[in-house]
Amino acid sequence: MSEATAEPGMDTxxxxxxxxxxxxxxxxxxxxxxxxxAAAAALFAPGAYWRDLLSFTWNIKxxxxxxxxxxxxxxxLAHTDPRGWQIAGAVExxxxxxxxxxxxxxxxxxxxxxxxxxxxxxxxxFTAMRDLRGxxxxxxxxxxxxxxxxxxxxRETWLDQRLKAAARIGVAEQPHTxxxxxxxxxxxxxxxxxQQGVPALIVEQNARVGDSWRNRYRSLVLHDPVWxxxxxxxxxxxxxxxxxPKDKMGDWLDAYASIFELDIWCxxxxxxxxxxxxxxxxHVAVRRDGERVTLHPxxxxxxxxxxGPPRPIEWPGQDAFRGRLMHSAVYRDGQAWxxxxxxxxxxxxxxxxxxxxxWEAGASVTMLQRSPTIVVRSETLMELGFAIYSEAALxxxxxxxxxxxxxxxxxxxPFCEHQxxxxxxxxxxxxxxxxxxxxxxxxxxFGEDGTGQMARALRTxxxxxxxxxxxxxxxxGAIGIAGxxxxxxxxxxxxxxxDGRHLDADLIVACIGYQSMHETVAQIVSRExxxxxxxxxxxxxxxxxxxxxxxxxxxxxxxxxxxxxxxxHGGNLxxxxxxxxxxxxxxxxxxxxxxxxxYGRPAAAxxxxx
Numbered sequence: 254m255s256e257a258t259a260e261p262g263m264d265t266x267x268x269x270x271x272x273x274x275x276x277x278x279x280x281x282x283x284x285x286x287x288x289x290x291a292a293a294a295a296l297f298a299p300g301a302y303w304r305d306l307l308s309f310t311w312n313i314k315x316x317x318x319x320x321x322x323x324x325x326x327x328x329x330l331a332h333t334d335p336r337g338w339q340i341a342g343a344v345e346x347x348x349x350x351x352x353x354x355x356x357x358x359x360x361x362x363x364x365x366x367x368x369x370x371x372x373x374x375x376x377x378x379f380t381a382m383r384d385l386r387g388x389x390x391x392x393x394x395x396x397x398x399x400x401x402x403x404x405x406x407x408r409e410t411w412l413d414q415r416l417k418a419a420a421r422i423g424v425a426e427q428p429h430t431x432x433x434x435x436x437x438x439x440x441x442x443x444x445x446x447x448q449q450g451v452p453a454l455i456v457e458q459n460a461r462v463g464d465s466w467r468n469r470y471r472s473l474v475l476h477d478p479v480w481x482x483x484x485x486x487x488x489x490x491x492x493x494x495x496x497x498p499k500d501k502m503g504d505w506l507d508a509y510a511s512i513f514e515l516d517i518w519c520x521x522x523x524x525x526x527x528x529x530x531x532x533x534x535x536h537v538a539v540r541r542d543g544e545r546v547t548l549h550p551x552x553x554x555x556x557x558x559x560x561g562p563p564r565p566i567e568w569p570g571q572d573a574f575r576g577r578l579m580h581s582a583v584y585r586d587g588q589a590w591x592x593x594x595x596x597x598x599x600x601x602x603x604x605x606x607x608x609x610x611x612w613e614a615g616a617s618v619t620m621l622q623r624s625p626t627i628v629v630r631s632e633t634l635m636e637l638g639f640a641i642y643s644e645a646a647l648x649x650x651x652x653x654x655x656x657x658x659x660x661x662x663x664x665x666x667p668f669c670e671h672q673x674x675x676x677x678x679x680x681x682x683x684x685x686x687x688x689x690x691x692x693x694x695x696x697x698x699f700g701e702d703g704t705g706q707m708a709r710a711l712r713t714x715x716x717x718x719x720x721x722x723x724x725x726x727x728x729x730g731a732i733g734i735a736g737x738x739x740x741x742x743x744x745x746x747x748x749x750x751x752d753g754r755h756l757d758a759d760l761i762v763a764c765i766g767y768q769s770m771h772e773t774v775a776q777i778v779s780r781e782x783x784x785x786x787x788x789x790x791x792x793x794x795x796x797x798x799x800x801x802x803x804x805x806x807x808x809x810x811x812x813x814x815x816x817x818x819x820x821x822h823g824g825n826l827x828x829x830x831x832x833x834x835x836x837x838x839x840x841x842x843x844x845x846x847x848x849x850x851x852y853g854r855p856a857a858a859x860x861x862x863x
Contacts, residue, residue: 266346267344267346270344270345270346270351270370271340271344271351271353273351273370273373274340274344274351274353274368274370275340277296277368277370277373277374277375278338278339278340278355278368279338280296281293281296281338281375282335282336282337282338282357284296285326285330285335285336286336288330288331290323290324290326290327290330291323293322293323293326294319294320294322294323294326295319296374296375297319297322297374297375297376297378298371298372298374298375298376299318299319300317300318300376301317301318301319301322301374301375301376301377301378302315302316302317302376302377302378302664302666302667303315303316303321303322303325303375303377303378303379303380304316304377304378304379304380304661304662304663304664305325305379305380305381306380306381306382306661306835307362307381307382307835307838307839308333308335308359308362308364308366308380308381308382309325309326309329309333309335309359309380309852310325310329310851310852310853311813311839311842311849311850311851311852312812312813312851312852312853312854313806313810313811313812313832313835314805314806314812314852314853315664315665315666315805315806317664317666317805325852325853328852329850329852332360332848332850333359333360334359334360335357335358335359335364336357336358336359337356337357337358338355338356338357339355339356339357340353340354340355341353341354341355341356341365342354349371349372350369350370350371350376351369351370352367352368352369352370353367353368354366354367354658355367355368357380358386359382360386361385361386361842361847361848362382362383362384362385362386362838363382363383363384363385363386363389364380364381364382364383365380365381365383365658366378366379366380366381366662367379367658367659367662377662377663377664377667379658379661379662379663379664381658381661381835382835382838384838385838385841385842385845385847388449388450388841388845390448390449391448392448399411415514418516419516422452422454422516423454423516423518423546423548426452427452427548427549427550428452428453428454428516428548428550429451429452429453429550429551429552429840429844430446430451430452430453430454430550430551430552430553430554430840431453431454431456431535431537431548431550431552431553431554432453432454432455432456432554432556432822433455433456433523433553433554433555433556433557433773433777434455434456434457434465434555434556434557434558434823435455435456435457435459435462435465435506435510435517435519435556436465436466436506436556436557436558436823437484437506437825437826437829437830438556438557438558438822438823438824438829438833439455439457439554439556439822440455440462440484440506440509440510440513440515441484441485441822441829441830441833442554442556442822442829442833442836442837443455443510443513443515443516443517444484444485444486444509444513444515444833445485445833445834445836445837446837446840446841447513447514447515448486448837449837449838449840449841450841451837451840451841451844452516453515453516454516454517454518454548454550455515455516455517455518455556456517456518456521456522456523456539456541457517457518457519457520457521458520458521458522458523459519459520460519460520461503461507461519462503462506462507462510462517462519463502463503463504463505463506463507464503465503465558466499466500466502466503466506467499467500467503468585469499470581470584470585470586470603470606470607470610471585471586471610472586472606472609472610472613473498473499473606474496474497474498474499474721475496475497475498475499475502475826476496476602476631476719476721477496477639477719477825477826477827478495478496478635478639478642478643479493479494479495479496479497480639480642480643480644480646480647480653480656481639481642481826481827482497482825482826482827483653483826483830484505484506484509484826484830485830485833485834486513487509487512487513488653489505496721518539518541520541520542521539521540521541522539522540523537523538523539523777524538524539524540524545524777525537525538525777525778526538526553526777526778527778528778528782528816528817528818528819530817532549533551533818534549534550534551535548535549535550535551535552535553535818536548536549537549537550537553551818551843551844552818552820552840552843553818553819553820554820554821554822554836555770555773555774555819555820555821555822555823556821556822556823557770557773557823558767558770558823558824559714559770559789559790559823559824559825560714560766560767560768560769560770561767561768561769561770561771561772561773561789562767562768562772562773562776563580563581563582563765563766563767563768564580564765564766564767564768566578566580566763566765568740568742568743569741569742569743570742570743570744570749571743573743573744573745574743574744574745574746574747574761575745575746576746576747576758576759576760576761577759577760577761578743578761578763579760579761579762579763580762580763580765581599581603581604581607581762581763581764581765582767584607584762586610586614587607587610587611587612587613587614587615587616588614590611590614590615590616590759590760591614591615591616592615592616592617593616593617593759593760594616594617594619594747594757594758594759594760595608595611595616595617595618595619595758595759595760595761595762596618596619596620596621596747596748596756596758596760596761596762597611597618597619597620597621597762597764598621598623598740598748598761598762598763598764598765599620599621599622599623599763599764599765599766600620600622600623600624600626600695600716600718600764601626601715601716601717601718601764601766602717602718602719603764604620604718604762604764605620605718605720605723605724606721606723607762607764608620608723608726608732609722609723609726609732611760611762612726612731612732616760617733618731618732618733619732619733619734619735619756619758620727620732620733620734620735621735621736621740621748621756622695622696622734622735622736622737623736623738623739623740624696624716625696625697625698626695626696626697626698626716626717626718627697627698627699627700627705627706627709627716627717627718628687628690628695628697628717628718628719628720628724629679629683629705629706629717629718629719629720630683630686630720630724631719631720631721633679633682633683634679634706634719637675637678637679637682638675638706638707641656641659641660642656642827653830657827657830657831660831661831664805665711665792665805665806666803666805668708669702669704669708669711669792669794670704672704672705672707672708673702673703673704673705675705676699676700676703676704676705676706677703679699679705680699686724689728690724690727690728692728693727693728693729693730693734694734694735694736695724695727695728695734695736696736696737700796701796701797702796706719708794711791711792711807712791712792712794712796712798712799713790713791713796713797713798713799714790715766715798716798735750735754735756737752738750738751738752738754739751743761746758747761748761769788769789769790770789770790770809770821770823771783771786771787771788771789771809771821774786774816774819778816778819782816782819785815785816785857786809786814786815786816786819786857787808787809787815787855788808788809789807789808789809789810789821790807790808790809790810791804791807791808792804792805792806792807792808793805793808809821809855810822810823810824810832811832811835811836812835812839813839813851813854814855815854815855815856815857816857820836820839820840822836
């Protein structure tokens, strides 16, 4: 099939759909070339969505409705200069709707996208920057040659060059970008920047790359499947287990850093950072090998996961407790608690995993559940929720890169609405599973509005569990449930609840989660800077833990913030893999001095302090 015509032998519906999309693209391209934002917006349905990753907005932004689309185009068309819209794949039909992948160019970038038409108008348009023009990634046939095959006196080997470059970064040569955190987020971004030719340095407080995984509790295993968890450029081998143990994941990250020759200072803690607006640089003090070193990057990226510091444990009477009280962040294993009474505060993923670990070690375990939790069987979620990330998807030719783009092409508001049907199916399919949990006293729900676990992960990144064994123990009574009461105070021997009950314990593990990543900014930059940027994560959905107003995108993630040259990158392996590309493109464009006018950049709540 050509990029603009129907394939011979194509059925009538597919031909009509192809003609409709070709016609829409032609009209859209014509309106954009004329600079007629009103005419372009009129090609969208009244309740349409346009999700853009950098190509028009130099931002990650979703426009909802014709007015928002017209406003964006009026502000961006002159410097974007979009052109050359064409179909870039087979047209798909779904009832009255038809969709197709598209390609186009802007002044500075090669771009891709996806359009879905309903009754001849665009219902959803997704656009994403693919490569910067003139700065395309050296991949495949563009890969570097490597060392020249010839005799040469005084030759520098690859190892010579690598050791010399590693010794210079941060000392004789300053990195353009400093990344705080060497987990999957920091490594993904550093690998992308390496391919873009952007000098980057990671500072990691742990002794080894991968320790952020190795240092977690002993039984931790990824709950997401292998097809969803690949790192950029280097997928897991085909014999990799579906669910990766934490220490194996740590070793993989260590190997990944070596393979991609990433510059990392381990056992290094970032102490302070101050922005120098006049110089356009940060002054960042780090503690390395007992010495204070000051770095001067142009960009500072916080890549500490989806979270900031652990939430502080603040309950009345906690100093009186004679047993051991700890946050889940410092829990390692339950071997010392065999025959003891363990109380888990919380009922999300870490709480379930730690409860199982303690039960396996021989402790008597009770979980104090203070609010309903979304729980789903792993097998059910893998089948119904990860259809595009699976062995079956690969067999259909759907690569992880294609799956990533397909997932990103759905704006968050319709995504959350579509999840309701999925979770109704899950509830019906596993009705017996939920009945057994409820009979054991475990309070579950499917979200305040029935949108389920994936929507909650986006909104609050908390209070859900993909069952990998704990739910059976709860249903059978092997793990006790105490719920529907708040903590009044800790006592010498346990916890007094507000309803008058008392729970005895030798060990209390507070699985109470983490603060927003901007609290790390408060510790390293300033309270004023953190307040100016505001919280990270969440959509502004209005549900508990995710206050409005509606954002349409995750707050502050992977895009310009209210503080100049301060970025956040993180999330699970899949989000880190996908969005690292867009953070890297933004940083590369700035390093090369390209004009990057940001549409919809948040205003600072307070003026950040230098």
